[in-house]
Amino acid sequence: MEIKQLNLIQFRNYKRLEIKFSKTMNILIGENGVGKTNILEAIEVLSLTKSHRGNDNNLIQYNEDTMKVKGTISVEQIIRKLEVEYSEKCKKTKINGTTIPRIGDYIASLNTIVFSPDDIEIIKGSPNIRRSLLNMELSQISKAYLIHTNQYNKLLKTRNEYLKILYTNHLGDKSYFDILTEKLIDKAILIYQMRHNYILKINEIIESVFKDIHSHLSLQIKYEPNVEFSSFEEEKMRETLRKVYQKNYQKERNYGMTLFGPHRDDFTFLLDGKDIKLVGSEGQKKAAILAYKLSCIPIFEEQTGTKPVLLLDDIFSEIDEKRQNKILKYIGKDIQSIITTTDVKRIRKSLLKDATIFKVISGTVERMI
Ligand SMILES: Nc1ncnc2c1ncn2[C@@H]1O[C@H](COP(=O)(O)OP(=O)(O)OP(=O)(O)O)[C@@H](O)[C@H]1O
Ligand SMILES: [Mg+2]
Incomplete structure (x- = not known):
């Protein structure tokens, strides 16, 4: 292109x-x-x-x-x-x-793949910045991702509103809420899987890119959902998410918001196995982000031709x-x-x-x- x-x-x-x-x-x-x-x-x-x-x-x-x-x-x-x-x-x-x-x-x-001085926030800033980055990249290479995240966000909003209703009105319709949760789980699984696969692909490439542009230290991306999955296989994920939402129902109702799901995802850069935010120099951080962006090129090419x-x-x-x-x-x-x-x-x-x-x-x- x-x-x-x-x-x-x-x-x-x-x-x-x-x-x-x-x-x-x-x-x-x-x-x-x-x-x-x-x-x-x-x-x-x-x-x-x-x-x-x-x-x-x-x-x-x-x-x-x-x-x-x-x-x-x-x-x-x-x-x-x-x-x-x-x-x-x-x-x-x-x-x-x-x-x-x-x-x-x-x-x-x-x-486009954009690298800008503000990108240092990908390492230094809040998880929200890293999620936006994943969303922006995955939306460019997969229309399905864009559709699933839009649907997830709508369901999340409705579920949060319903949690507030259930908090103030104990007679609220719990069965409707359970249906919302099941629908949210369906979309959450797809988003988790797409992000997981994307990061897996980046990890296949990033180390050699980092070597070519910077140094021989190892660089990897660690995907960190706030739900612990033993595997990214659909049924296992469904089981885990059902348990998490069941276990945390009271807590979520008290907060009036959904506390678990891909809207709370994060990832970190590991330089020689350690969080680069804590151990990396400014030059290393910049090079790590650049290596990440350059690693996206073959993935974009594979997905879009x-x-x-x-x-x-x-x-x-x-x-x-x-x-x-x-x-x-x-x-x-x-x-x-x-x-x-x-x-x-x-x-x-x-x-x-x-x-x-x-x-x-x-x-x-x-x-x-
Ligand atoms: N809406 C606007 N209308 C007119 N000028 C604007 C507007 N927004 C920003 N500018 C001007 O654009 C200029 C900044 O441009 P830009 O950020 O592209 O600079 P740059 O060449 O990248 O500089 P640097 O090397 O410092 O990064 C400033 O002079 C600013 O006043
Ligand atoms: Mg500039």
Whole structure:
């Protein structure tokens, strides 16, 4: 998959912008604050219809009331035109000029893997951030996952409301509640299994990626549901979940919320078997997250038949020169990448041979080579 052209209208600090990317490595160079991240963010919006930086209204240029991001995408010779438009009240997505009302029908038109400085929160931040990451990745490669999580979230909301009813009214209909719990278990199993399989696949790859870009220490991801499963086999999981919900019925009713399930999942990074949050250096943490993101590439390709576009924001800070070069060598030219940095002086010329370099100067972008 490749993004051939990007057009921005009133997006952040760009009044109007058109960029044509190369199908391999693209490097955006520019000083702090000129709008490098904004370009990657625009591609993220085109891919997911929203930005990880949150608050969508900030995407519209100051003093304007609409913005548009347009992109020409090529997948196996097929060209598709995507468009995301925001106004203060609504958001519109189009494929080849036709409005797509349901987000589920739009997502996966452009698959991206984004690495940004904020990603350090994947290690340092709350479990919620790690769950959002899994949701975002799995939704891009599996429409079924998106559907199951939406249904799970609806059931969870209803079950929580019902727990509150049962707390205040002891005569509430417990049999209806039990049906809700069974339905929730059905969806929970599917989500657990998909996340478990995804992390298994990442673990098959991540160690060798980490070796290539950083060091010989071992790196693994440990999936940590808040329910202890002896196996991820459907019937065993069903049995375990039924027991957990039965045992904790009073507790959940007192809290008025569902305390167990994939909405409470977490995972950790283990560096040589130890939690990287507690033992890792800043550079190691950054490299671990980058290794995680790079490990997603073959999984995306296996599931969707095409490689995603790699968006790497400010990857070189806190990474030494030797490792910067290792990263670029690893990324190579078999995938389209768009990379931002404040300078490329320390990068080996041979690695830049096939790269297209753009200079970003406040609100404009110029192709250098
Ligand atoms: N809604 C907006 N309208 C106009 N300009 C905006 C808007 N939101 C952000 N900006 C401007 O965008 C600029 C920041 O852009 P960006 O974050 O892309 O910089 P950068 O090149 O990535 O910098 P750094 O190297 O520090 O990461 C700031 O000058 C900011 O004022
Ligand atoms: Mg930036």
